[in-house]
Amino acid sequence: MARRAAIVATGQTHHRSIRRDVNGQEIINEAVTRCLEDGELTIDDIDAVVIGNMDHFEGINYVDCWSVDGSGGFMKPTMKLTTGGTTGSTLAIAGYHMVASGAFDKVLVIGWEKNSESDTTGAINTAFDPIWDRPFFAGAIAGLAVTAQSYMDMYGATPKDAARVSVRDRRHACLNPHAHLRKEVTIEEVLASPMLADPVCLLDMCPRTDGACAVVYAAEGIAEKLCPQPAWVLGVASRHMYSYVSDADFSGGALFSMARASQELYRKVGIKEPLKEIDVIELYQPFSWAGLIWIEDMGLAKKGEGPRLVWDGVTDLGGALPINPSGGVISTNCIGATALIRSAEIALQIQGKAGDRQVPDVNLGVATGFGGCLWTDTLAYGKKKPE
Amino acid sequence: MERAAIVGIGQTKAAGRFKEFNYPELVYPAVVAALEDAGITIDDIDNVITTSNDFWDGRTIASMATGDVSGCWDRNISCVEGDGAFGAFYGMCRCLSGHYGTTLVTAYSKGSESISAYITNAAFDPIYVRSLGLDMVSACALQARRYMDRHNISEEQCAVVSSKNHRNALGNPNAHLHLDLSVEDVMGSRMICDPLKLYDCSPVSDGAVAVVIANEDRARKIGGKPAWIKGVSFCMDNYLLGDRDLAEYSALEKAAKKAYAAAGISDPRKEIDVAEVYDAFSYQELMWTEGLGLCEQGGGGKLAESGATGKTGDIPVNPSGGLLASHPVIAAGLIRIAEAVRQIRGEAGDMQVDKDVRTALAHGVNGVAGQSHCVWILGKE
Amino acid sequence: MSNVWESVEPRVYESQIKVPYAWQAGETASRFLLTLKNEKKFLGKKCPKCAKVLMPPRKVCPYCFVETGDWVDVSDEGVIETFTVARRDTGIMPLKPPFVYAVIRLDGADTGLVHLLGEIEPGAVRAGMRVKAVFAEERTGKILDVEHFKPV
Numbered sequence: 001m002a003r004r005a006a007i008v009a010t011g012q013t014h015h016r017s018i019r020r021d022v023n024g025q026e027i028i029n030e031a032v033t034r035c036l037e038d039g040e041l042t043i044d045d046i047d048a049v050v051i052g053n054m055d056h057f058e059g060i061n062y063v064d065c066w067s068v069d070g071s072g073g074f075m076k077p078t079m080k081l082t083t084g085g086t087t088g089s090t091l092a093i094a095g096y097h098m099v100a101s102g103a104f105d106k107v108l109v110i111g112w113e114k115n116s117e118s119d120t121t122g123a124i125n126t127a128f129d130p131i132w133d134r135p136f137f138a139g140a141i142a143g144l145a146v147t148a149q150s151y152m153d154m155y156g157a158t159p160k161d162a163a164r165v166s167v168r169d170r171r172h173a174c175l176n177p178h179a180h181l182r183k184e185v186t187i188e189e190v191l192a193s194p195m196l197a198d199p200v201c202l203l204d205m206c207p208r209t210d211g212a213c214a215v216v217y218a219a220e221g222i223a224e225k226l227c228p229q230p231a232w233v234l235g236v237a238s239r240h241m242y243s244y245v246s247d248a249d250f251s252g253g254a255l256f257s258m259a260r261a262s263q264e265l266y267r268k269v270g271i272k273e274p275l276k277e278i279d280v281i282e283l284y285q286p287f288s289w290a291g292l293i294w295i296e297d298m299g300l301a302k303k304g305e306g307p308r309l310v311w312d313g314v315t316d317l318g319g320a321l322p323i324n325p326s327g328g329v330i331s332t333n334c335i336g337a338t339a340l341i342r343s344a345e346i347a348l349q350i351q352g353k354a355g356d357r358q359v360p361d362v363n364l365g366v367a368t369g370f371g372g373c374l375w376t377d378t379l380a381y382g383k384k385k386p387e
Numbered sequence: 388m389e390r391a392a393i394v395g396i397g398q399t400k401a402a403g404r405f406k407e408f409n410y411p412e413l414v415y416p417a418v419v420a421a422l423e424d425a426g427i428t429i430d431d432i433d434n435v436i437t438t439s440n441d442f443w444d445g446r447t448i449a450s451m452a453t454g455d456v457s458g459c460w461d462r463n464i465s466c467v468e469g470d471g472a473f474g475a476f477y478g479m480c481r482c483l484s485g486h487y488g489t490t491l492v493t494a495y496s497k498g499s500e501s502i503s504a505y506i507t508n509a510a511f512d513p514i515y516v517r518s519l520g521l522d523m524v525s526a527c528a529l530q531a532r533r534y535m536d537r538h539n540i541s542e543e544q545c546a547v548v549s550s551k552n553h554r555n556a557l558g559n560p561n562a563h564l565h566l567d568l569s570v571e572d573v574m575g576s577r578m579i580c581d582p583l584k585l586y587d588c589s590p591v592s593d594g595a596v597a598v599v600i601a602n603e604d605r606a607r608k609i610g611g612k613p614a615w616i617k618g619v620s621f622c623m624d625n626y627l628l629g630d631r632d633l634a635e636y637s638a639l640e641k642a643a644k645k646a647y648a649a650a651g652i653s654d655p656r657k658e659i660d661v662a663e664v665y666d667a668f669s670y671q672e673l674m675w676t677e678g679l680g681l682c683e684q685g686g687g688g689k690l691a692e693s694g695a696t697g698k699t700g701d702i703p704v705n706p707s708g709g710l711l712a713s714h715p716v717i718a719a720g721l722i723r724i725a726e727a728v729r730q731i732r733g734e735a736g737d738m739q740v741d742k743d744v745r746t747a748l749a750h751g752v753n754g755v756a757g758q759s760h761c762v763w764i765l766g767k768e
Numbered sequence: 769m770s771n772v773w774e775s776v777e778p779r780v781y782e783s784q785i786k787v788p789y790a791w792q793a794g795e796t797a798s799r800f801l802l803t804l805k806n807e808k809k810f811l812g813k814k815c816p817k818c819a820k821v822l823m824p825p826r827k828v829c830p831y832c833f834v835e836t837g838d839w840v841d842v843s844d845e846g847v848i849e850t851f852t853v854a855r856r857d858t859g860i861m862p863l864k865p866p867f868v869y870a871v872i873r874l875d876g877a878d879t880g881l882v883h884l885l886g887e888i889e890p891g892a893v894r895a896g897m898r899v900k901a902v903f904a905e906e907r908t909g910k911i912l913d914v915e916h917f918k919p920v
């Protein structure tokens with residue numbers, strides 16, 4: 001019998017560009033230990049472990065097996081999932097389904113990455129089809145820059161609009177003790193930062209980070225006992241649709257998978273006016289332009305009107321619909337953990353445990369994941385158990 | 388938990404090297420076959436789980452490649468990295484969580500496109516172990532020695548398994564190797580890593596498999612001969628080889644115990660009619676039959692010698708020929724599930740065992756030397 | 769199916785993944801590897817819960833999921849738990865086959881160390897034999913600072 005499920009505990013490392021003091025298993029352990037402490041749980045309370053990262057970022061095959069020293073998966077059901085940038089949201093969705101199906105009561109979900117241990121771009125290049133895409137159209141930055149270029153062409157948006165998003169997230173990050181980059185920037189500084197691929201500048205782009213995040217999903221009937229305010233899963237959706245980059249429609253920069261995954265999520269949860277009904281969003285926004293374009297795909301603004309929403313301050317902390325109070329991906333990007341941090345941060349917002357970055361009265365929060373071949377995951381969490 | 392069933396299976400033939408298809412293309416015929424087998428179309432598939440491994444595919448985010456051919460367009464999908472039996476577990480969960488009625492699960496490998504020692508060496512700890520140059524074969528040889536010493540298992544007893552499985556494979560049209568091997572042939576084969584000889588080791592194969600899992604409601608509507616999932620569980624042992632007693636199989640025992648409990652099995656030897664186990668090496672079939680409780684601890688060798696695990700024995704093991712005859716890595720566990728379904732339906736052709744199969748067991752493994760096990764119990768009702 | 773090759777020649781696209789890695793050993797493994805290099809000594813770590821001495825040492829006990837406690841000296845001699853003679857050259861081996869891999873339980877440790885055996889005929893190796901570490905002349909703080917183990 002399908003049942004409801006909620007996040008009852010979260011834990012994150014303090015994310016850094018390089019963690020020399022710990023190896024991979026140890027950084028995983030740090031997040032798991034903090035998560036268990038947060039939920040006042042011990043490893044004996046955990047029924048199963050789900051873990052993920054991107055193999056070639058650390059060069060370790062069968063990470064589910066290797067990570068047992070740190071994950072606590074010894075003599076437990078332990079499984080690895082990986083889908084690229086969406087790995088963290090893929091893991092969150094798996095934790096949810098495994099609990100909701102009745103297979104397990106409490107599932108520990110771990111996303112991690114030690115990006116400092118390899119050449120991230122070198123590894124990402126190998127994601128693209130070796131025959132068609134890899135020789136000329138690979139790596140994360142080029143593909144994203146193309147969407148920004150197309151958005152500018154179609155709607156007249158400017159790099160200044162994008163810089164405003166970067167300014168917002170980097171300001172928010174200063175309120176988050178876990179964030180990797182915690183330094184305010186001005187619009188001028190963003191625009192003056194080195195150009196990576198027209199029109200994307202260095203300060204428009206996410207960093208690469210060492211870090212890990214762990215979350216516990218628990219079933220209804222148990223979740224309420226474990227924690228005073230579980231973050232209930234209201235719905236999940238994913239669209240991993242393309243196999244080749246060149247299959248994606250880049251016109252206008254729109255992220256089709258985001259539109260489809262958002263529509264499905266809203267239908268499942270019963271959201272009719274997302275801008276009004278959602279209280280906070282943790283958007284997997286790997287570069288500032290996504291903060292303009294993808295909020296349109298999410299239905300928060302009409303096509304081409306994303307920049308106005310951002311300039312009006314609607315998405316700032318204190319605005320009507322704050323986006324990325326954590327500082328987002330632009331401030332912290334431990335890739336396998338990145339999309340899981342989005343869910344963890346939404347849970348903290350619902351639990352009222354987000355400290356200086358807390359948004360008042362969060363009843364409904366949305367977390368997203370982005371990755372692979374322009375793929376999207378969406379997850380909605382609420383204060384109240386769903387009907 | 389609600390019930391779910393496997394309602395469709397599809398496989399390519401396993402081969403040493405598939406030149407006709409690139410690796411994503413290899414998945415497509417398996418998917419088409421599984422849909423046809425279930426009597427449904429891709430429109431009836433609510434969500435998809437692919438299983439893959441970035442190292443074996445030589446590609447980061449390997450799941451990107453097989454999306455198109457697994458029917459992922461505009462569907463909810465996910466990707467389990469590891470053996471297909473584990474991917475199928477998650478696929479089942481998604482049929483029982485109230486979101487989807489059907490899950491398509493795919494698994495594949497083109498082992499021919501890389502070098503297995505390089506890939507499996509990357510499974511060893513980079514700080515303490517990897518530079519020693521171990522691979523899957525040498526690590527499993529350490530396990531074989533330990534297990535054989537502990538229980539006085541002879542190389543001949545291992546060879547019995549290899550001969551049996553290779554001869555079983557003669558009846559399997561999808562098998563990679565069709566070799567009529569005697570115990571003497573196995574014993575006389577070249578030593579690779581003592582005590583493992585060439586024919587104690589599975590080959591590296593290309594191949595793909597797909598299954599369709601449905602919740603009870605949808606399984607009834609689809610009809611046919613559903614193989615009901617009676618119990619499934621998985622469990623992980625410690626990582627470093629030196630942290631484990633390699634002669635033991637605690638994780639398998641734990642997974643089996645939970646799967647049996649869910650399926651209401653108290654005497655597996657009597658109640659299981661046929662088992663498809665993960666025999667990547669001949670000694671492993673002996674170890675796993677013990678771990679699965681089909682005989683007592685240390686009794687795997689005698690069980691095989693007695694003929695009980697033969698196709699006409701009272702507990703047939705790997706009538707398909709197992710991994711020893713075809714080993715597309717990652718797909719191997721899901722192929723075990725597909726073979727178990729065939730036995731339950733009575734549609735296994737020359738592989739069909741000599742009794743009414745009401746309950747079948749399928750087994751998948753992740754990691755080195757059986758670190759993580761997944762046990763499936765499927766039934767007719 | 770094979771007749772497709774009458775009209776088209778198979779093309780093979782060759783490549784390899786070339787990503788440089790730099791794995792942090794962390795404090796625990798660093799101390800172990802430096803002691804191996806500088807003092808030719810094996811250090812284990814004891815779990816405060818199960819009292820096992822972990823060799824190689826870990827920051828977290830893999831059995832109990834608690835932080836390990838005291839450092840413990842472990843002997844450079846021990847017993848072969850299991851072994852294999854590698855006979856096929858895989859291209860990634862530190863020695864030319866045939867040579868011997870073994871899991872060795874050092875005196876004072878509760879877990880095994882995977883390593884190489886030397887100075888013995890492969891055919892003469894048996895589980896239960898006592899062996900002793902032979903250190904490399906030039907040591908760099910890696911597990912191969914122990915060149916191999918030899919019979920006592």
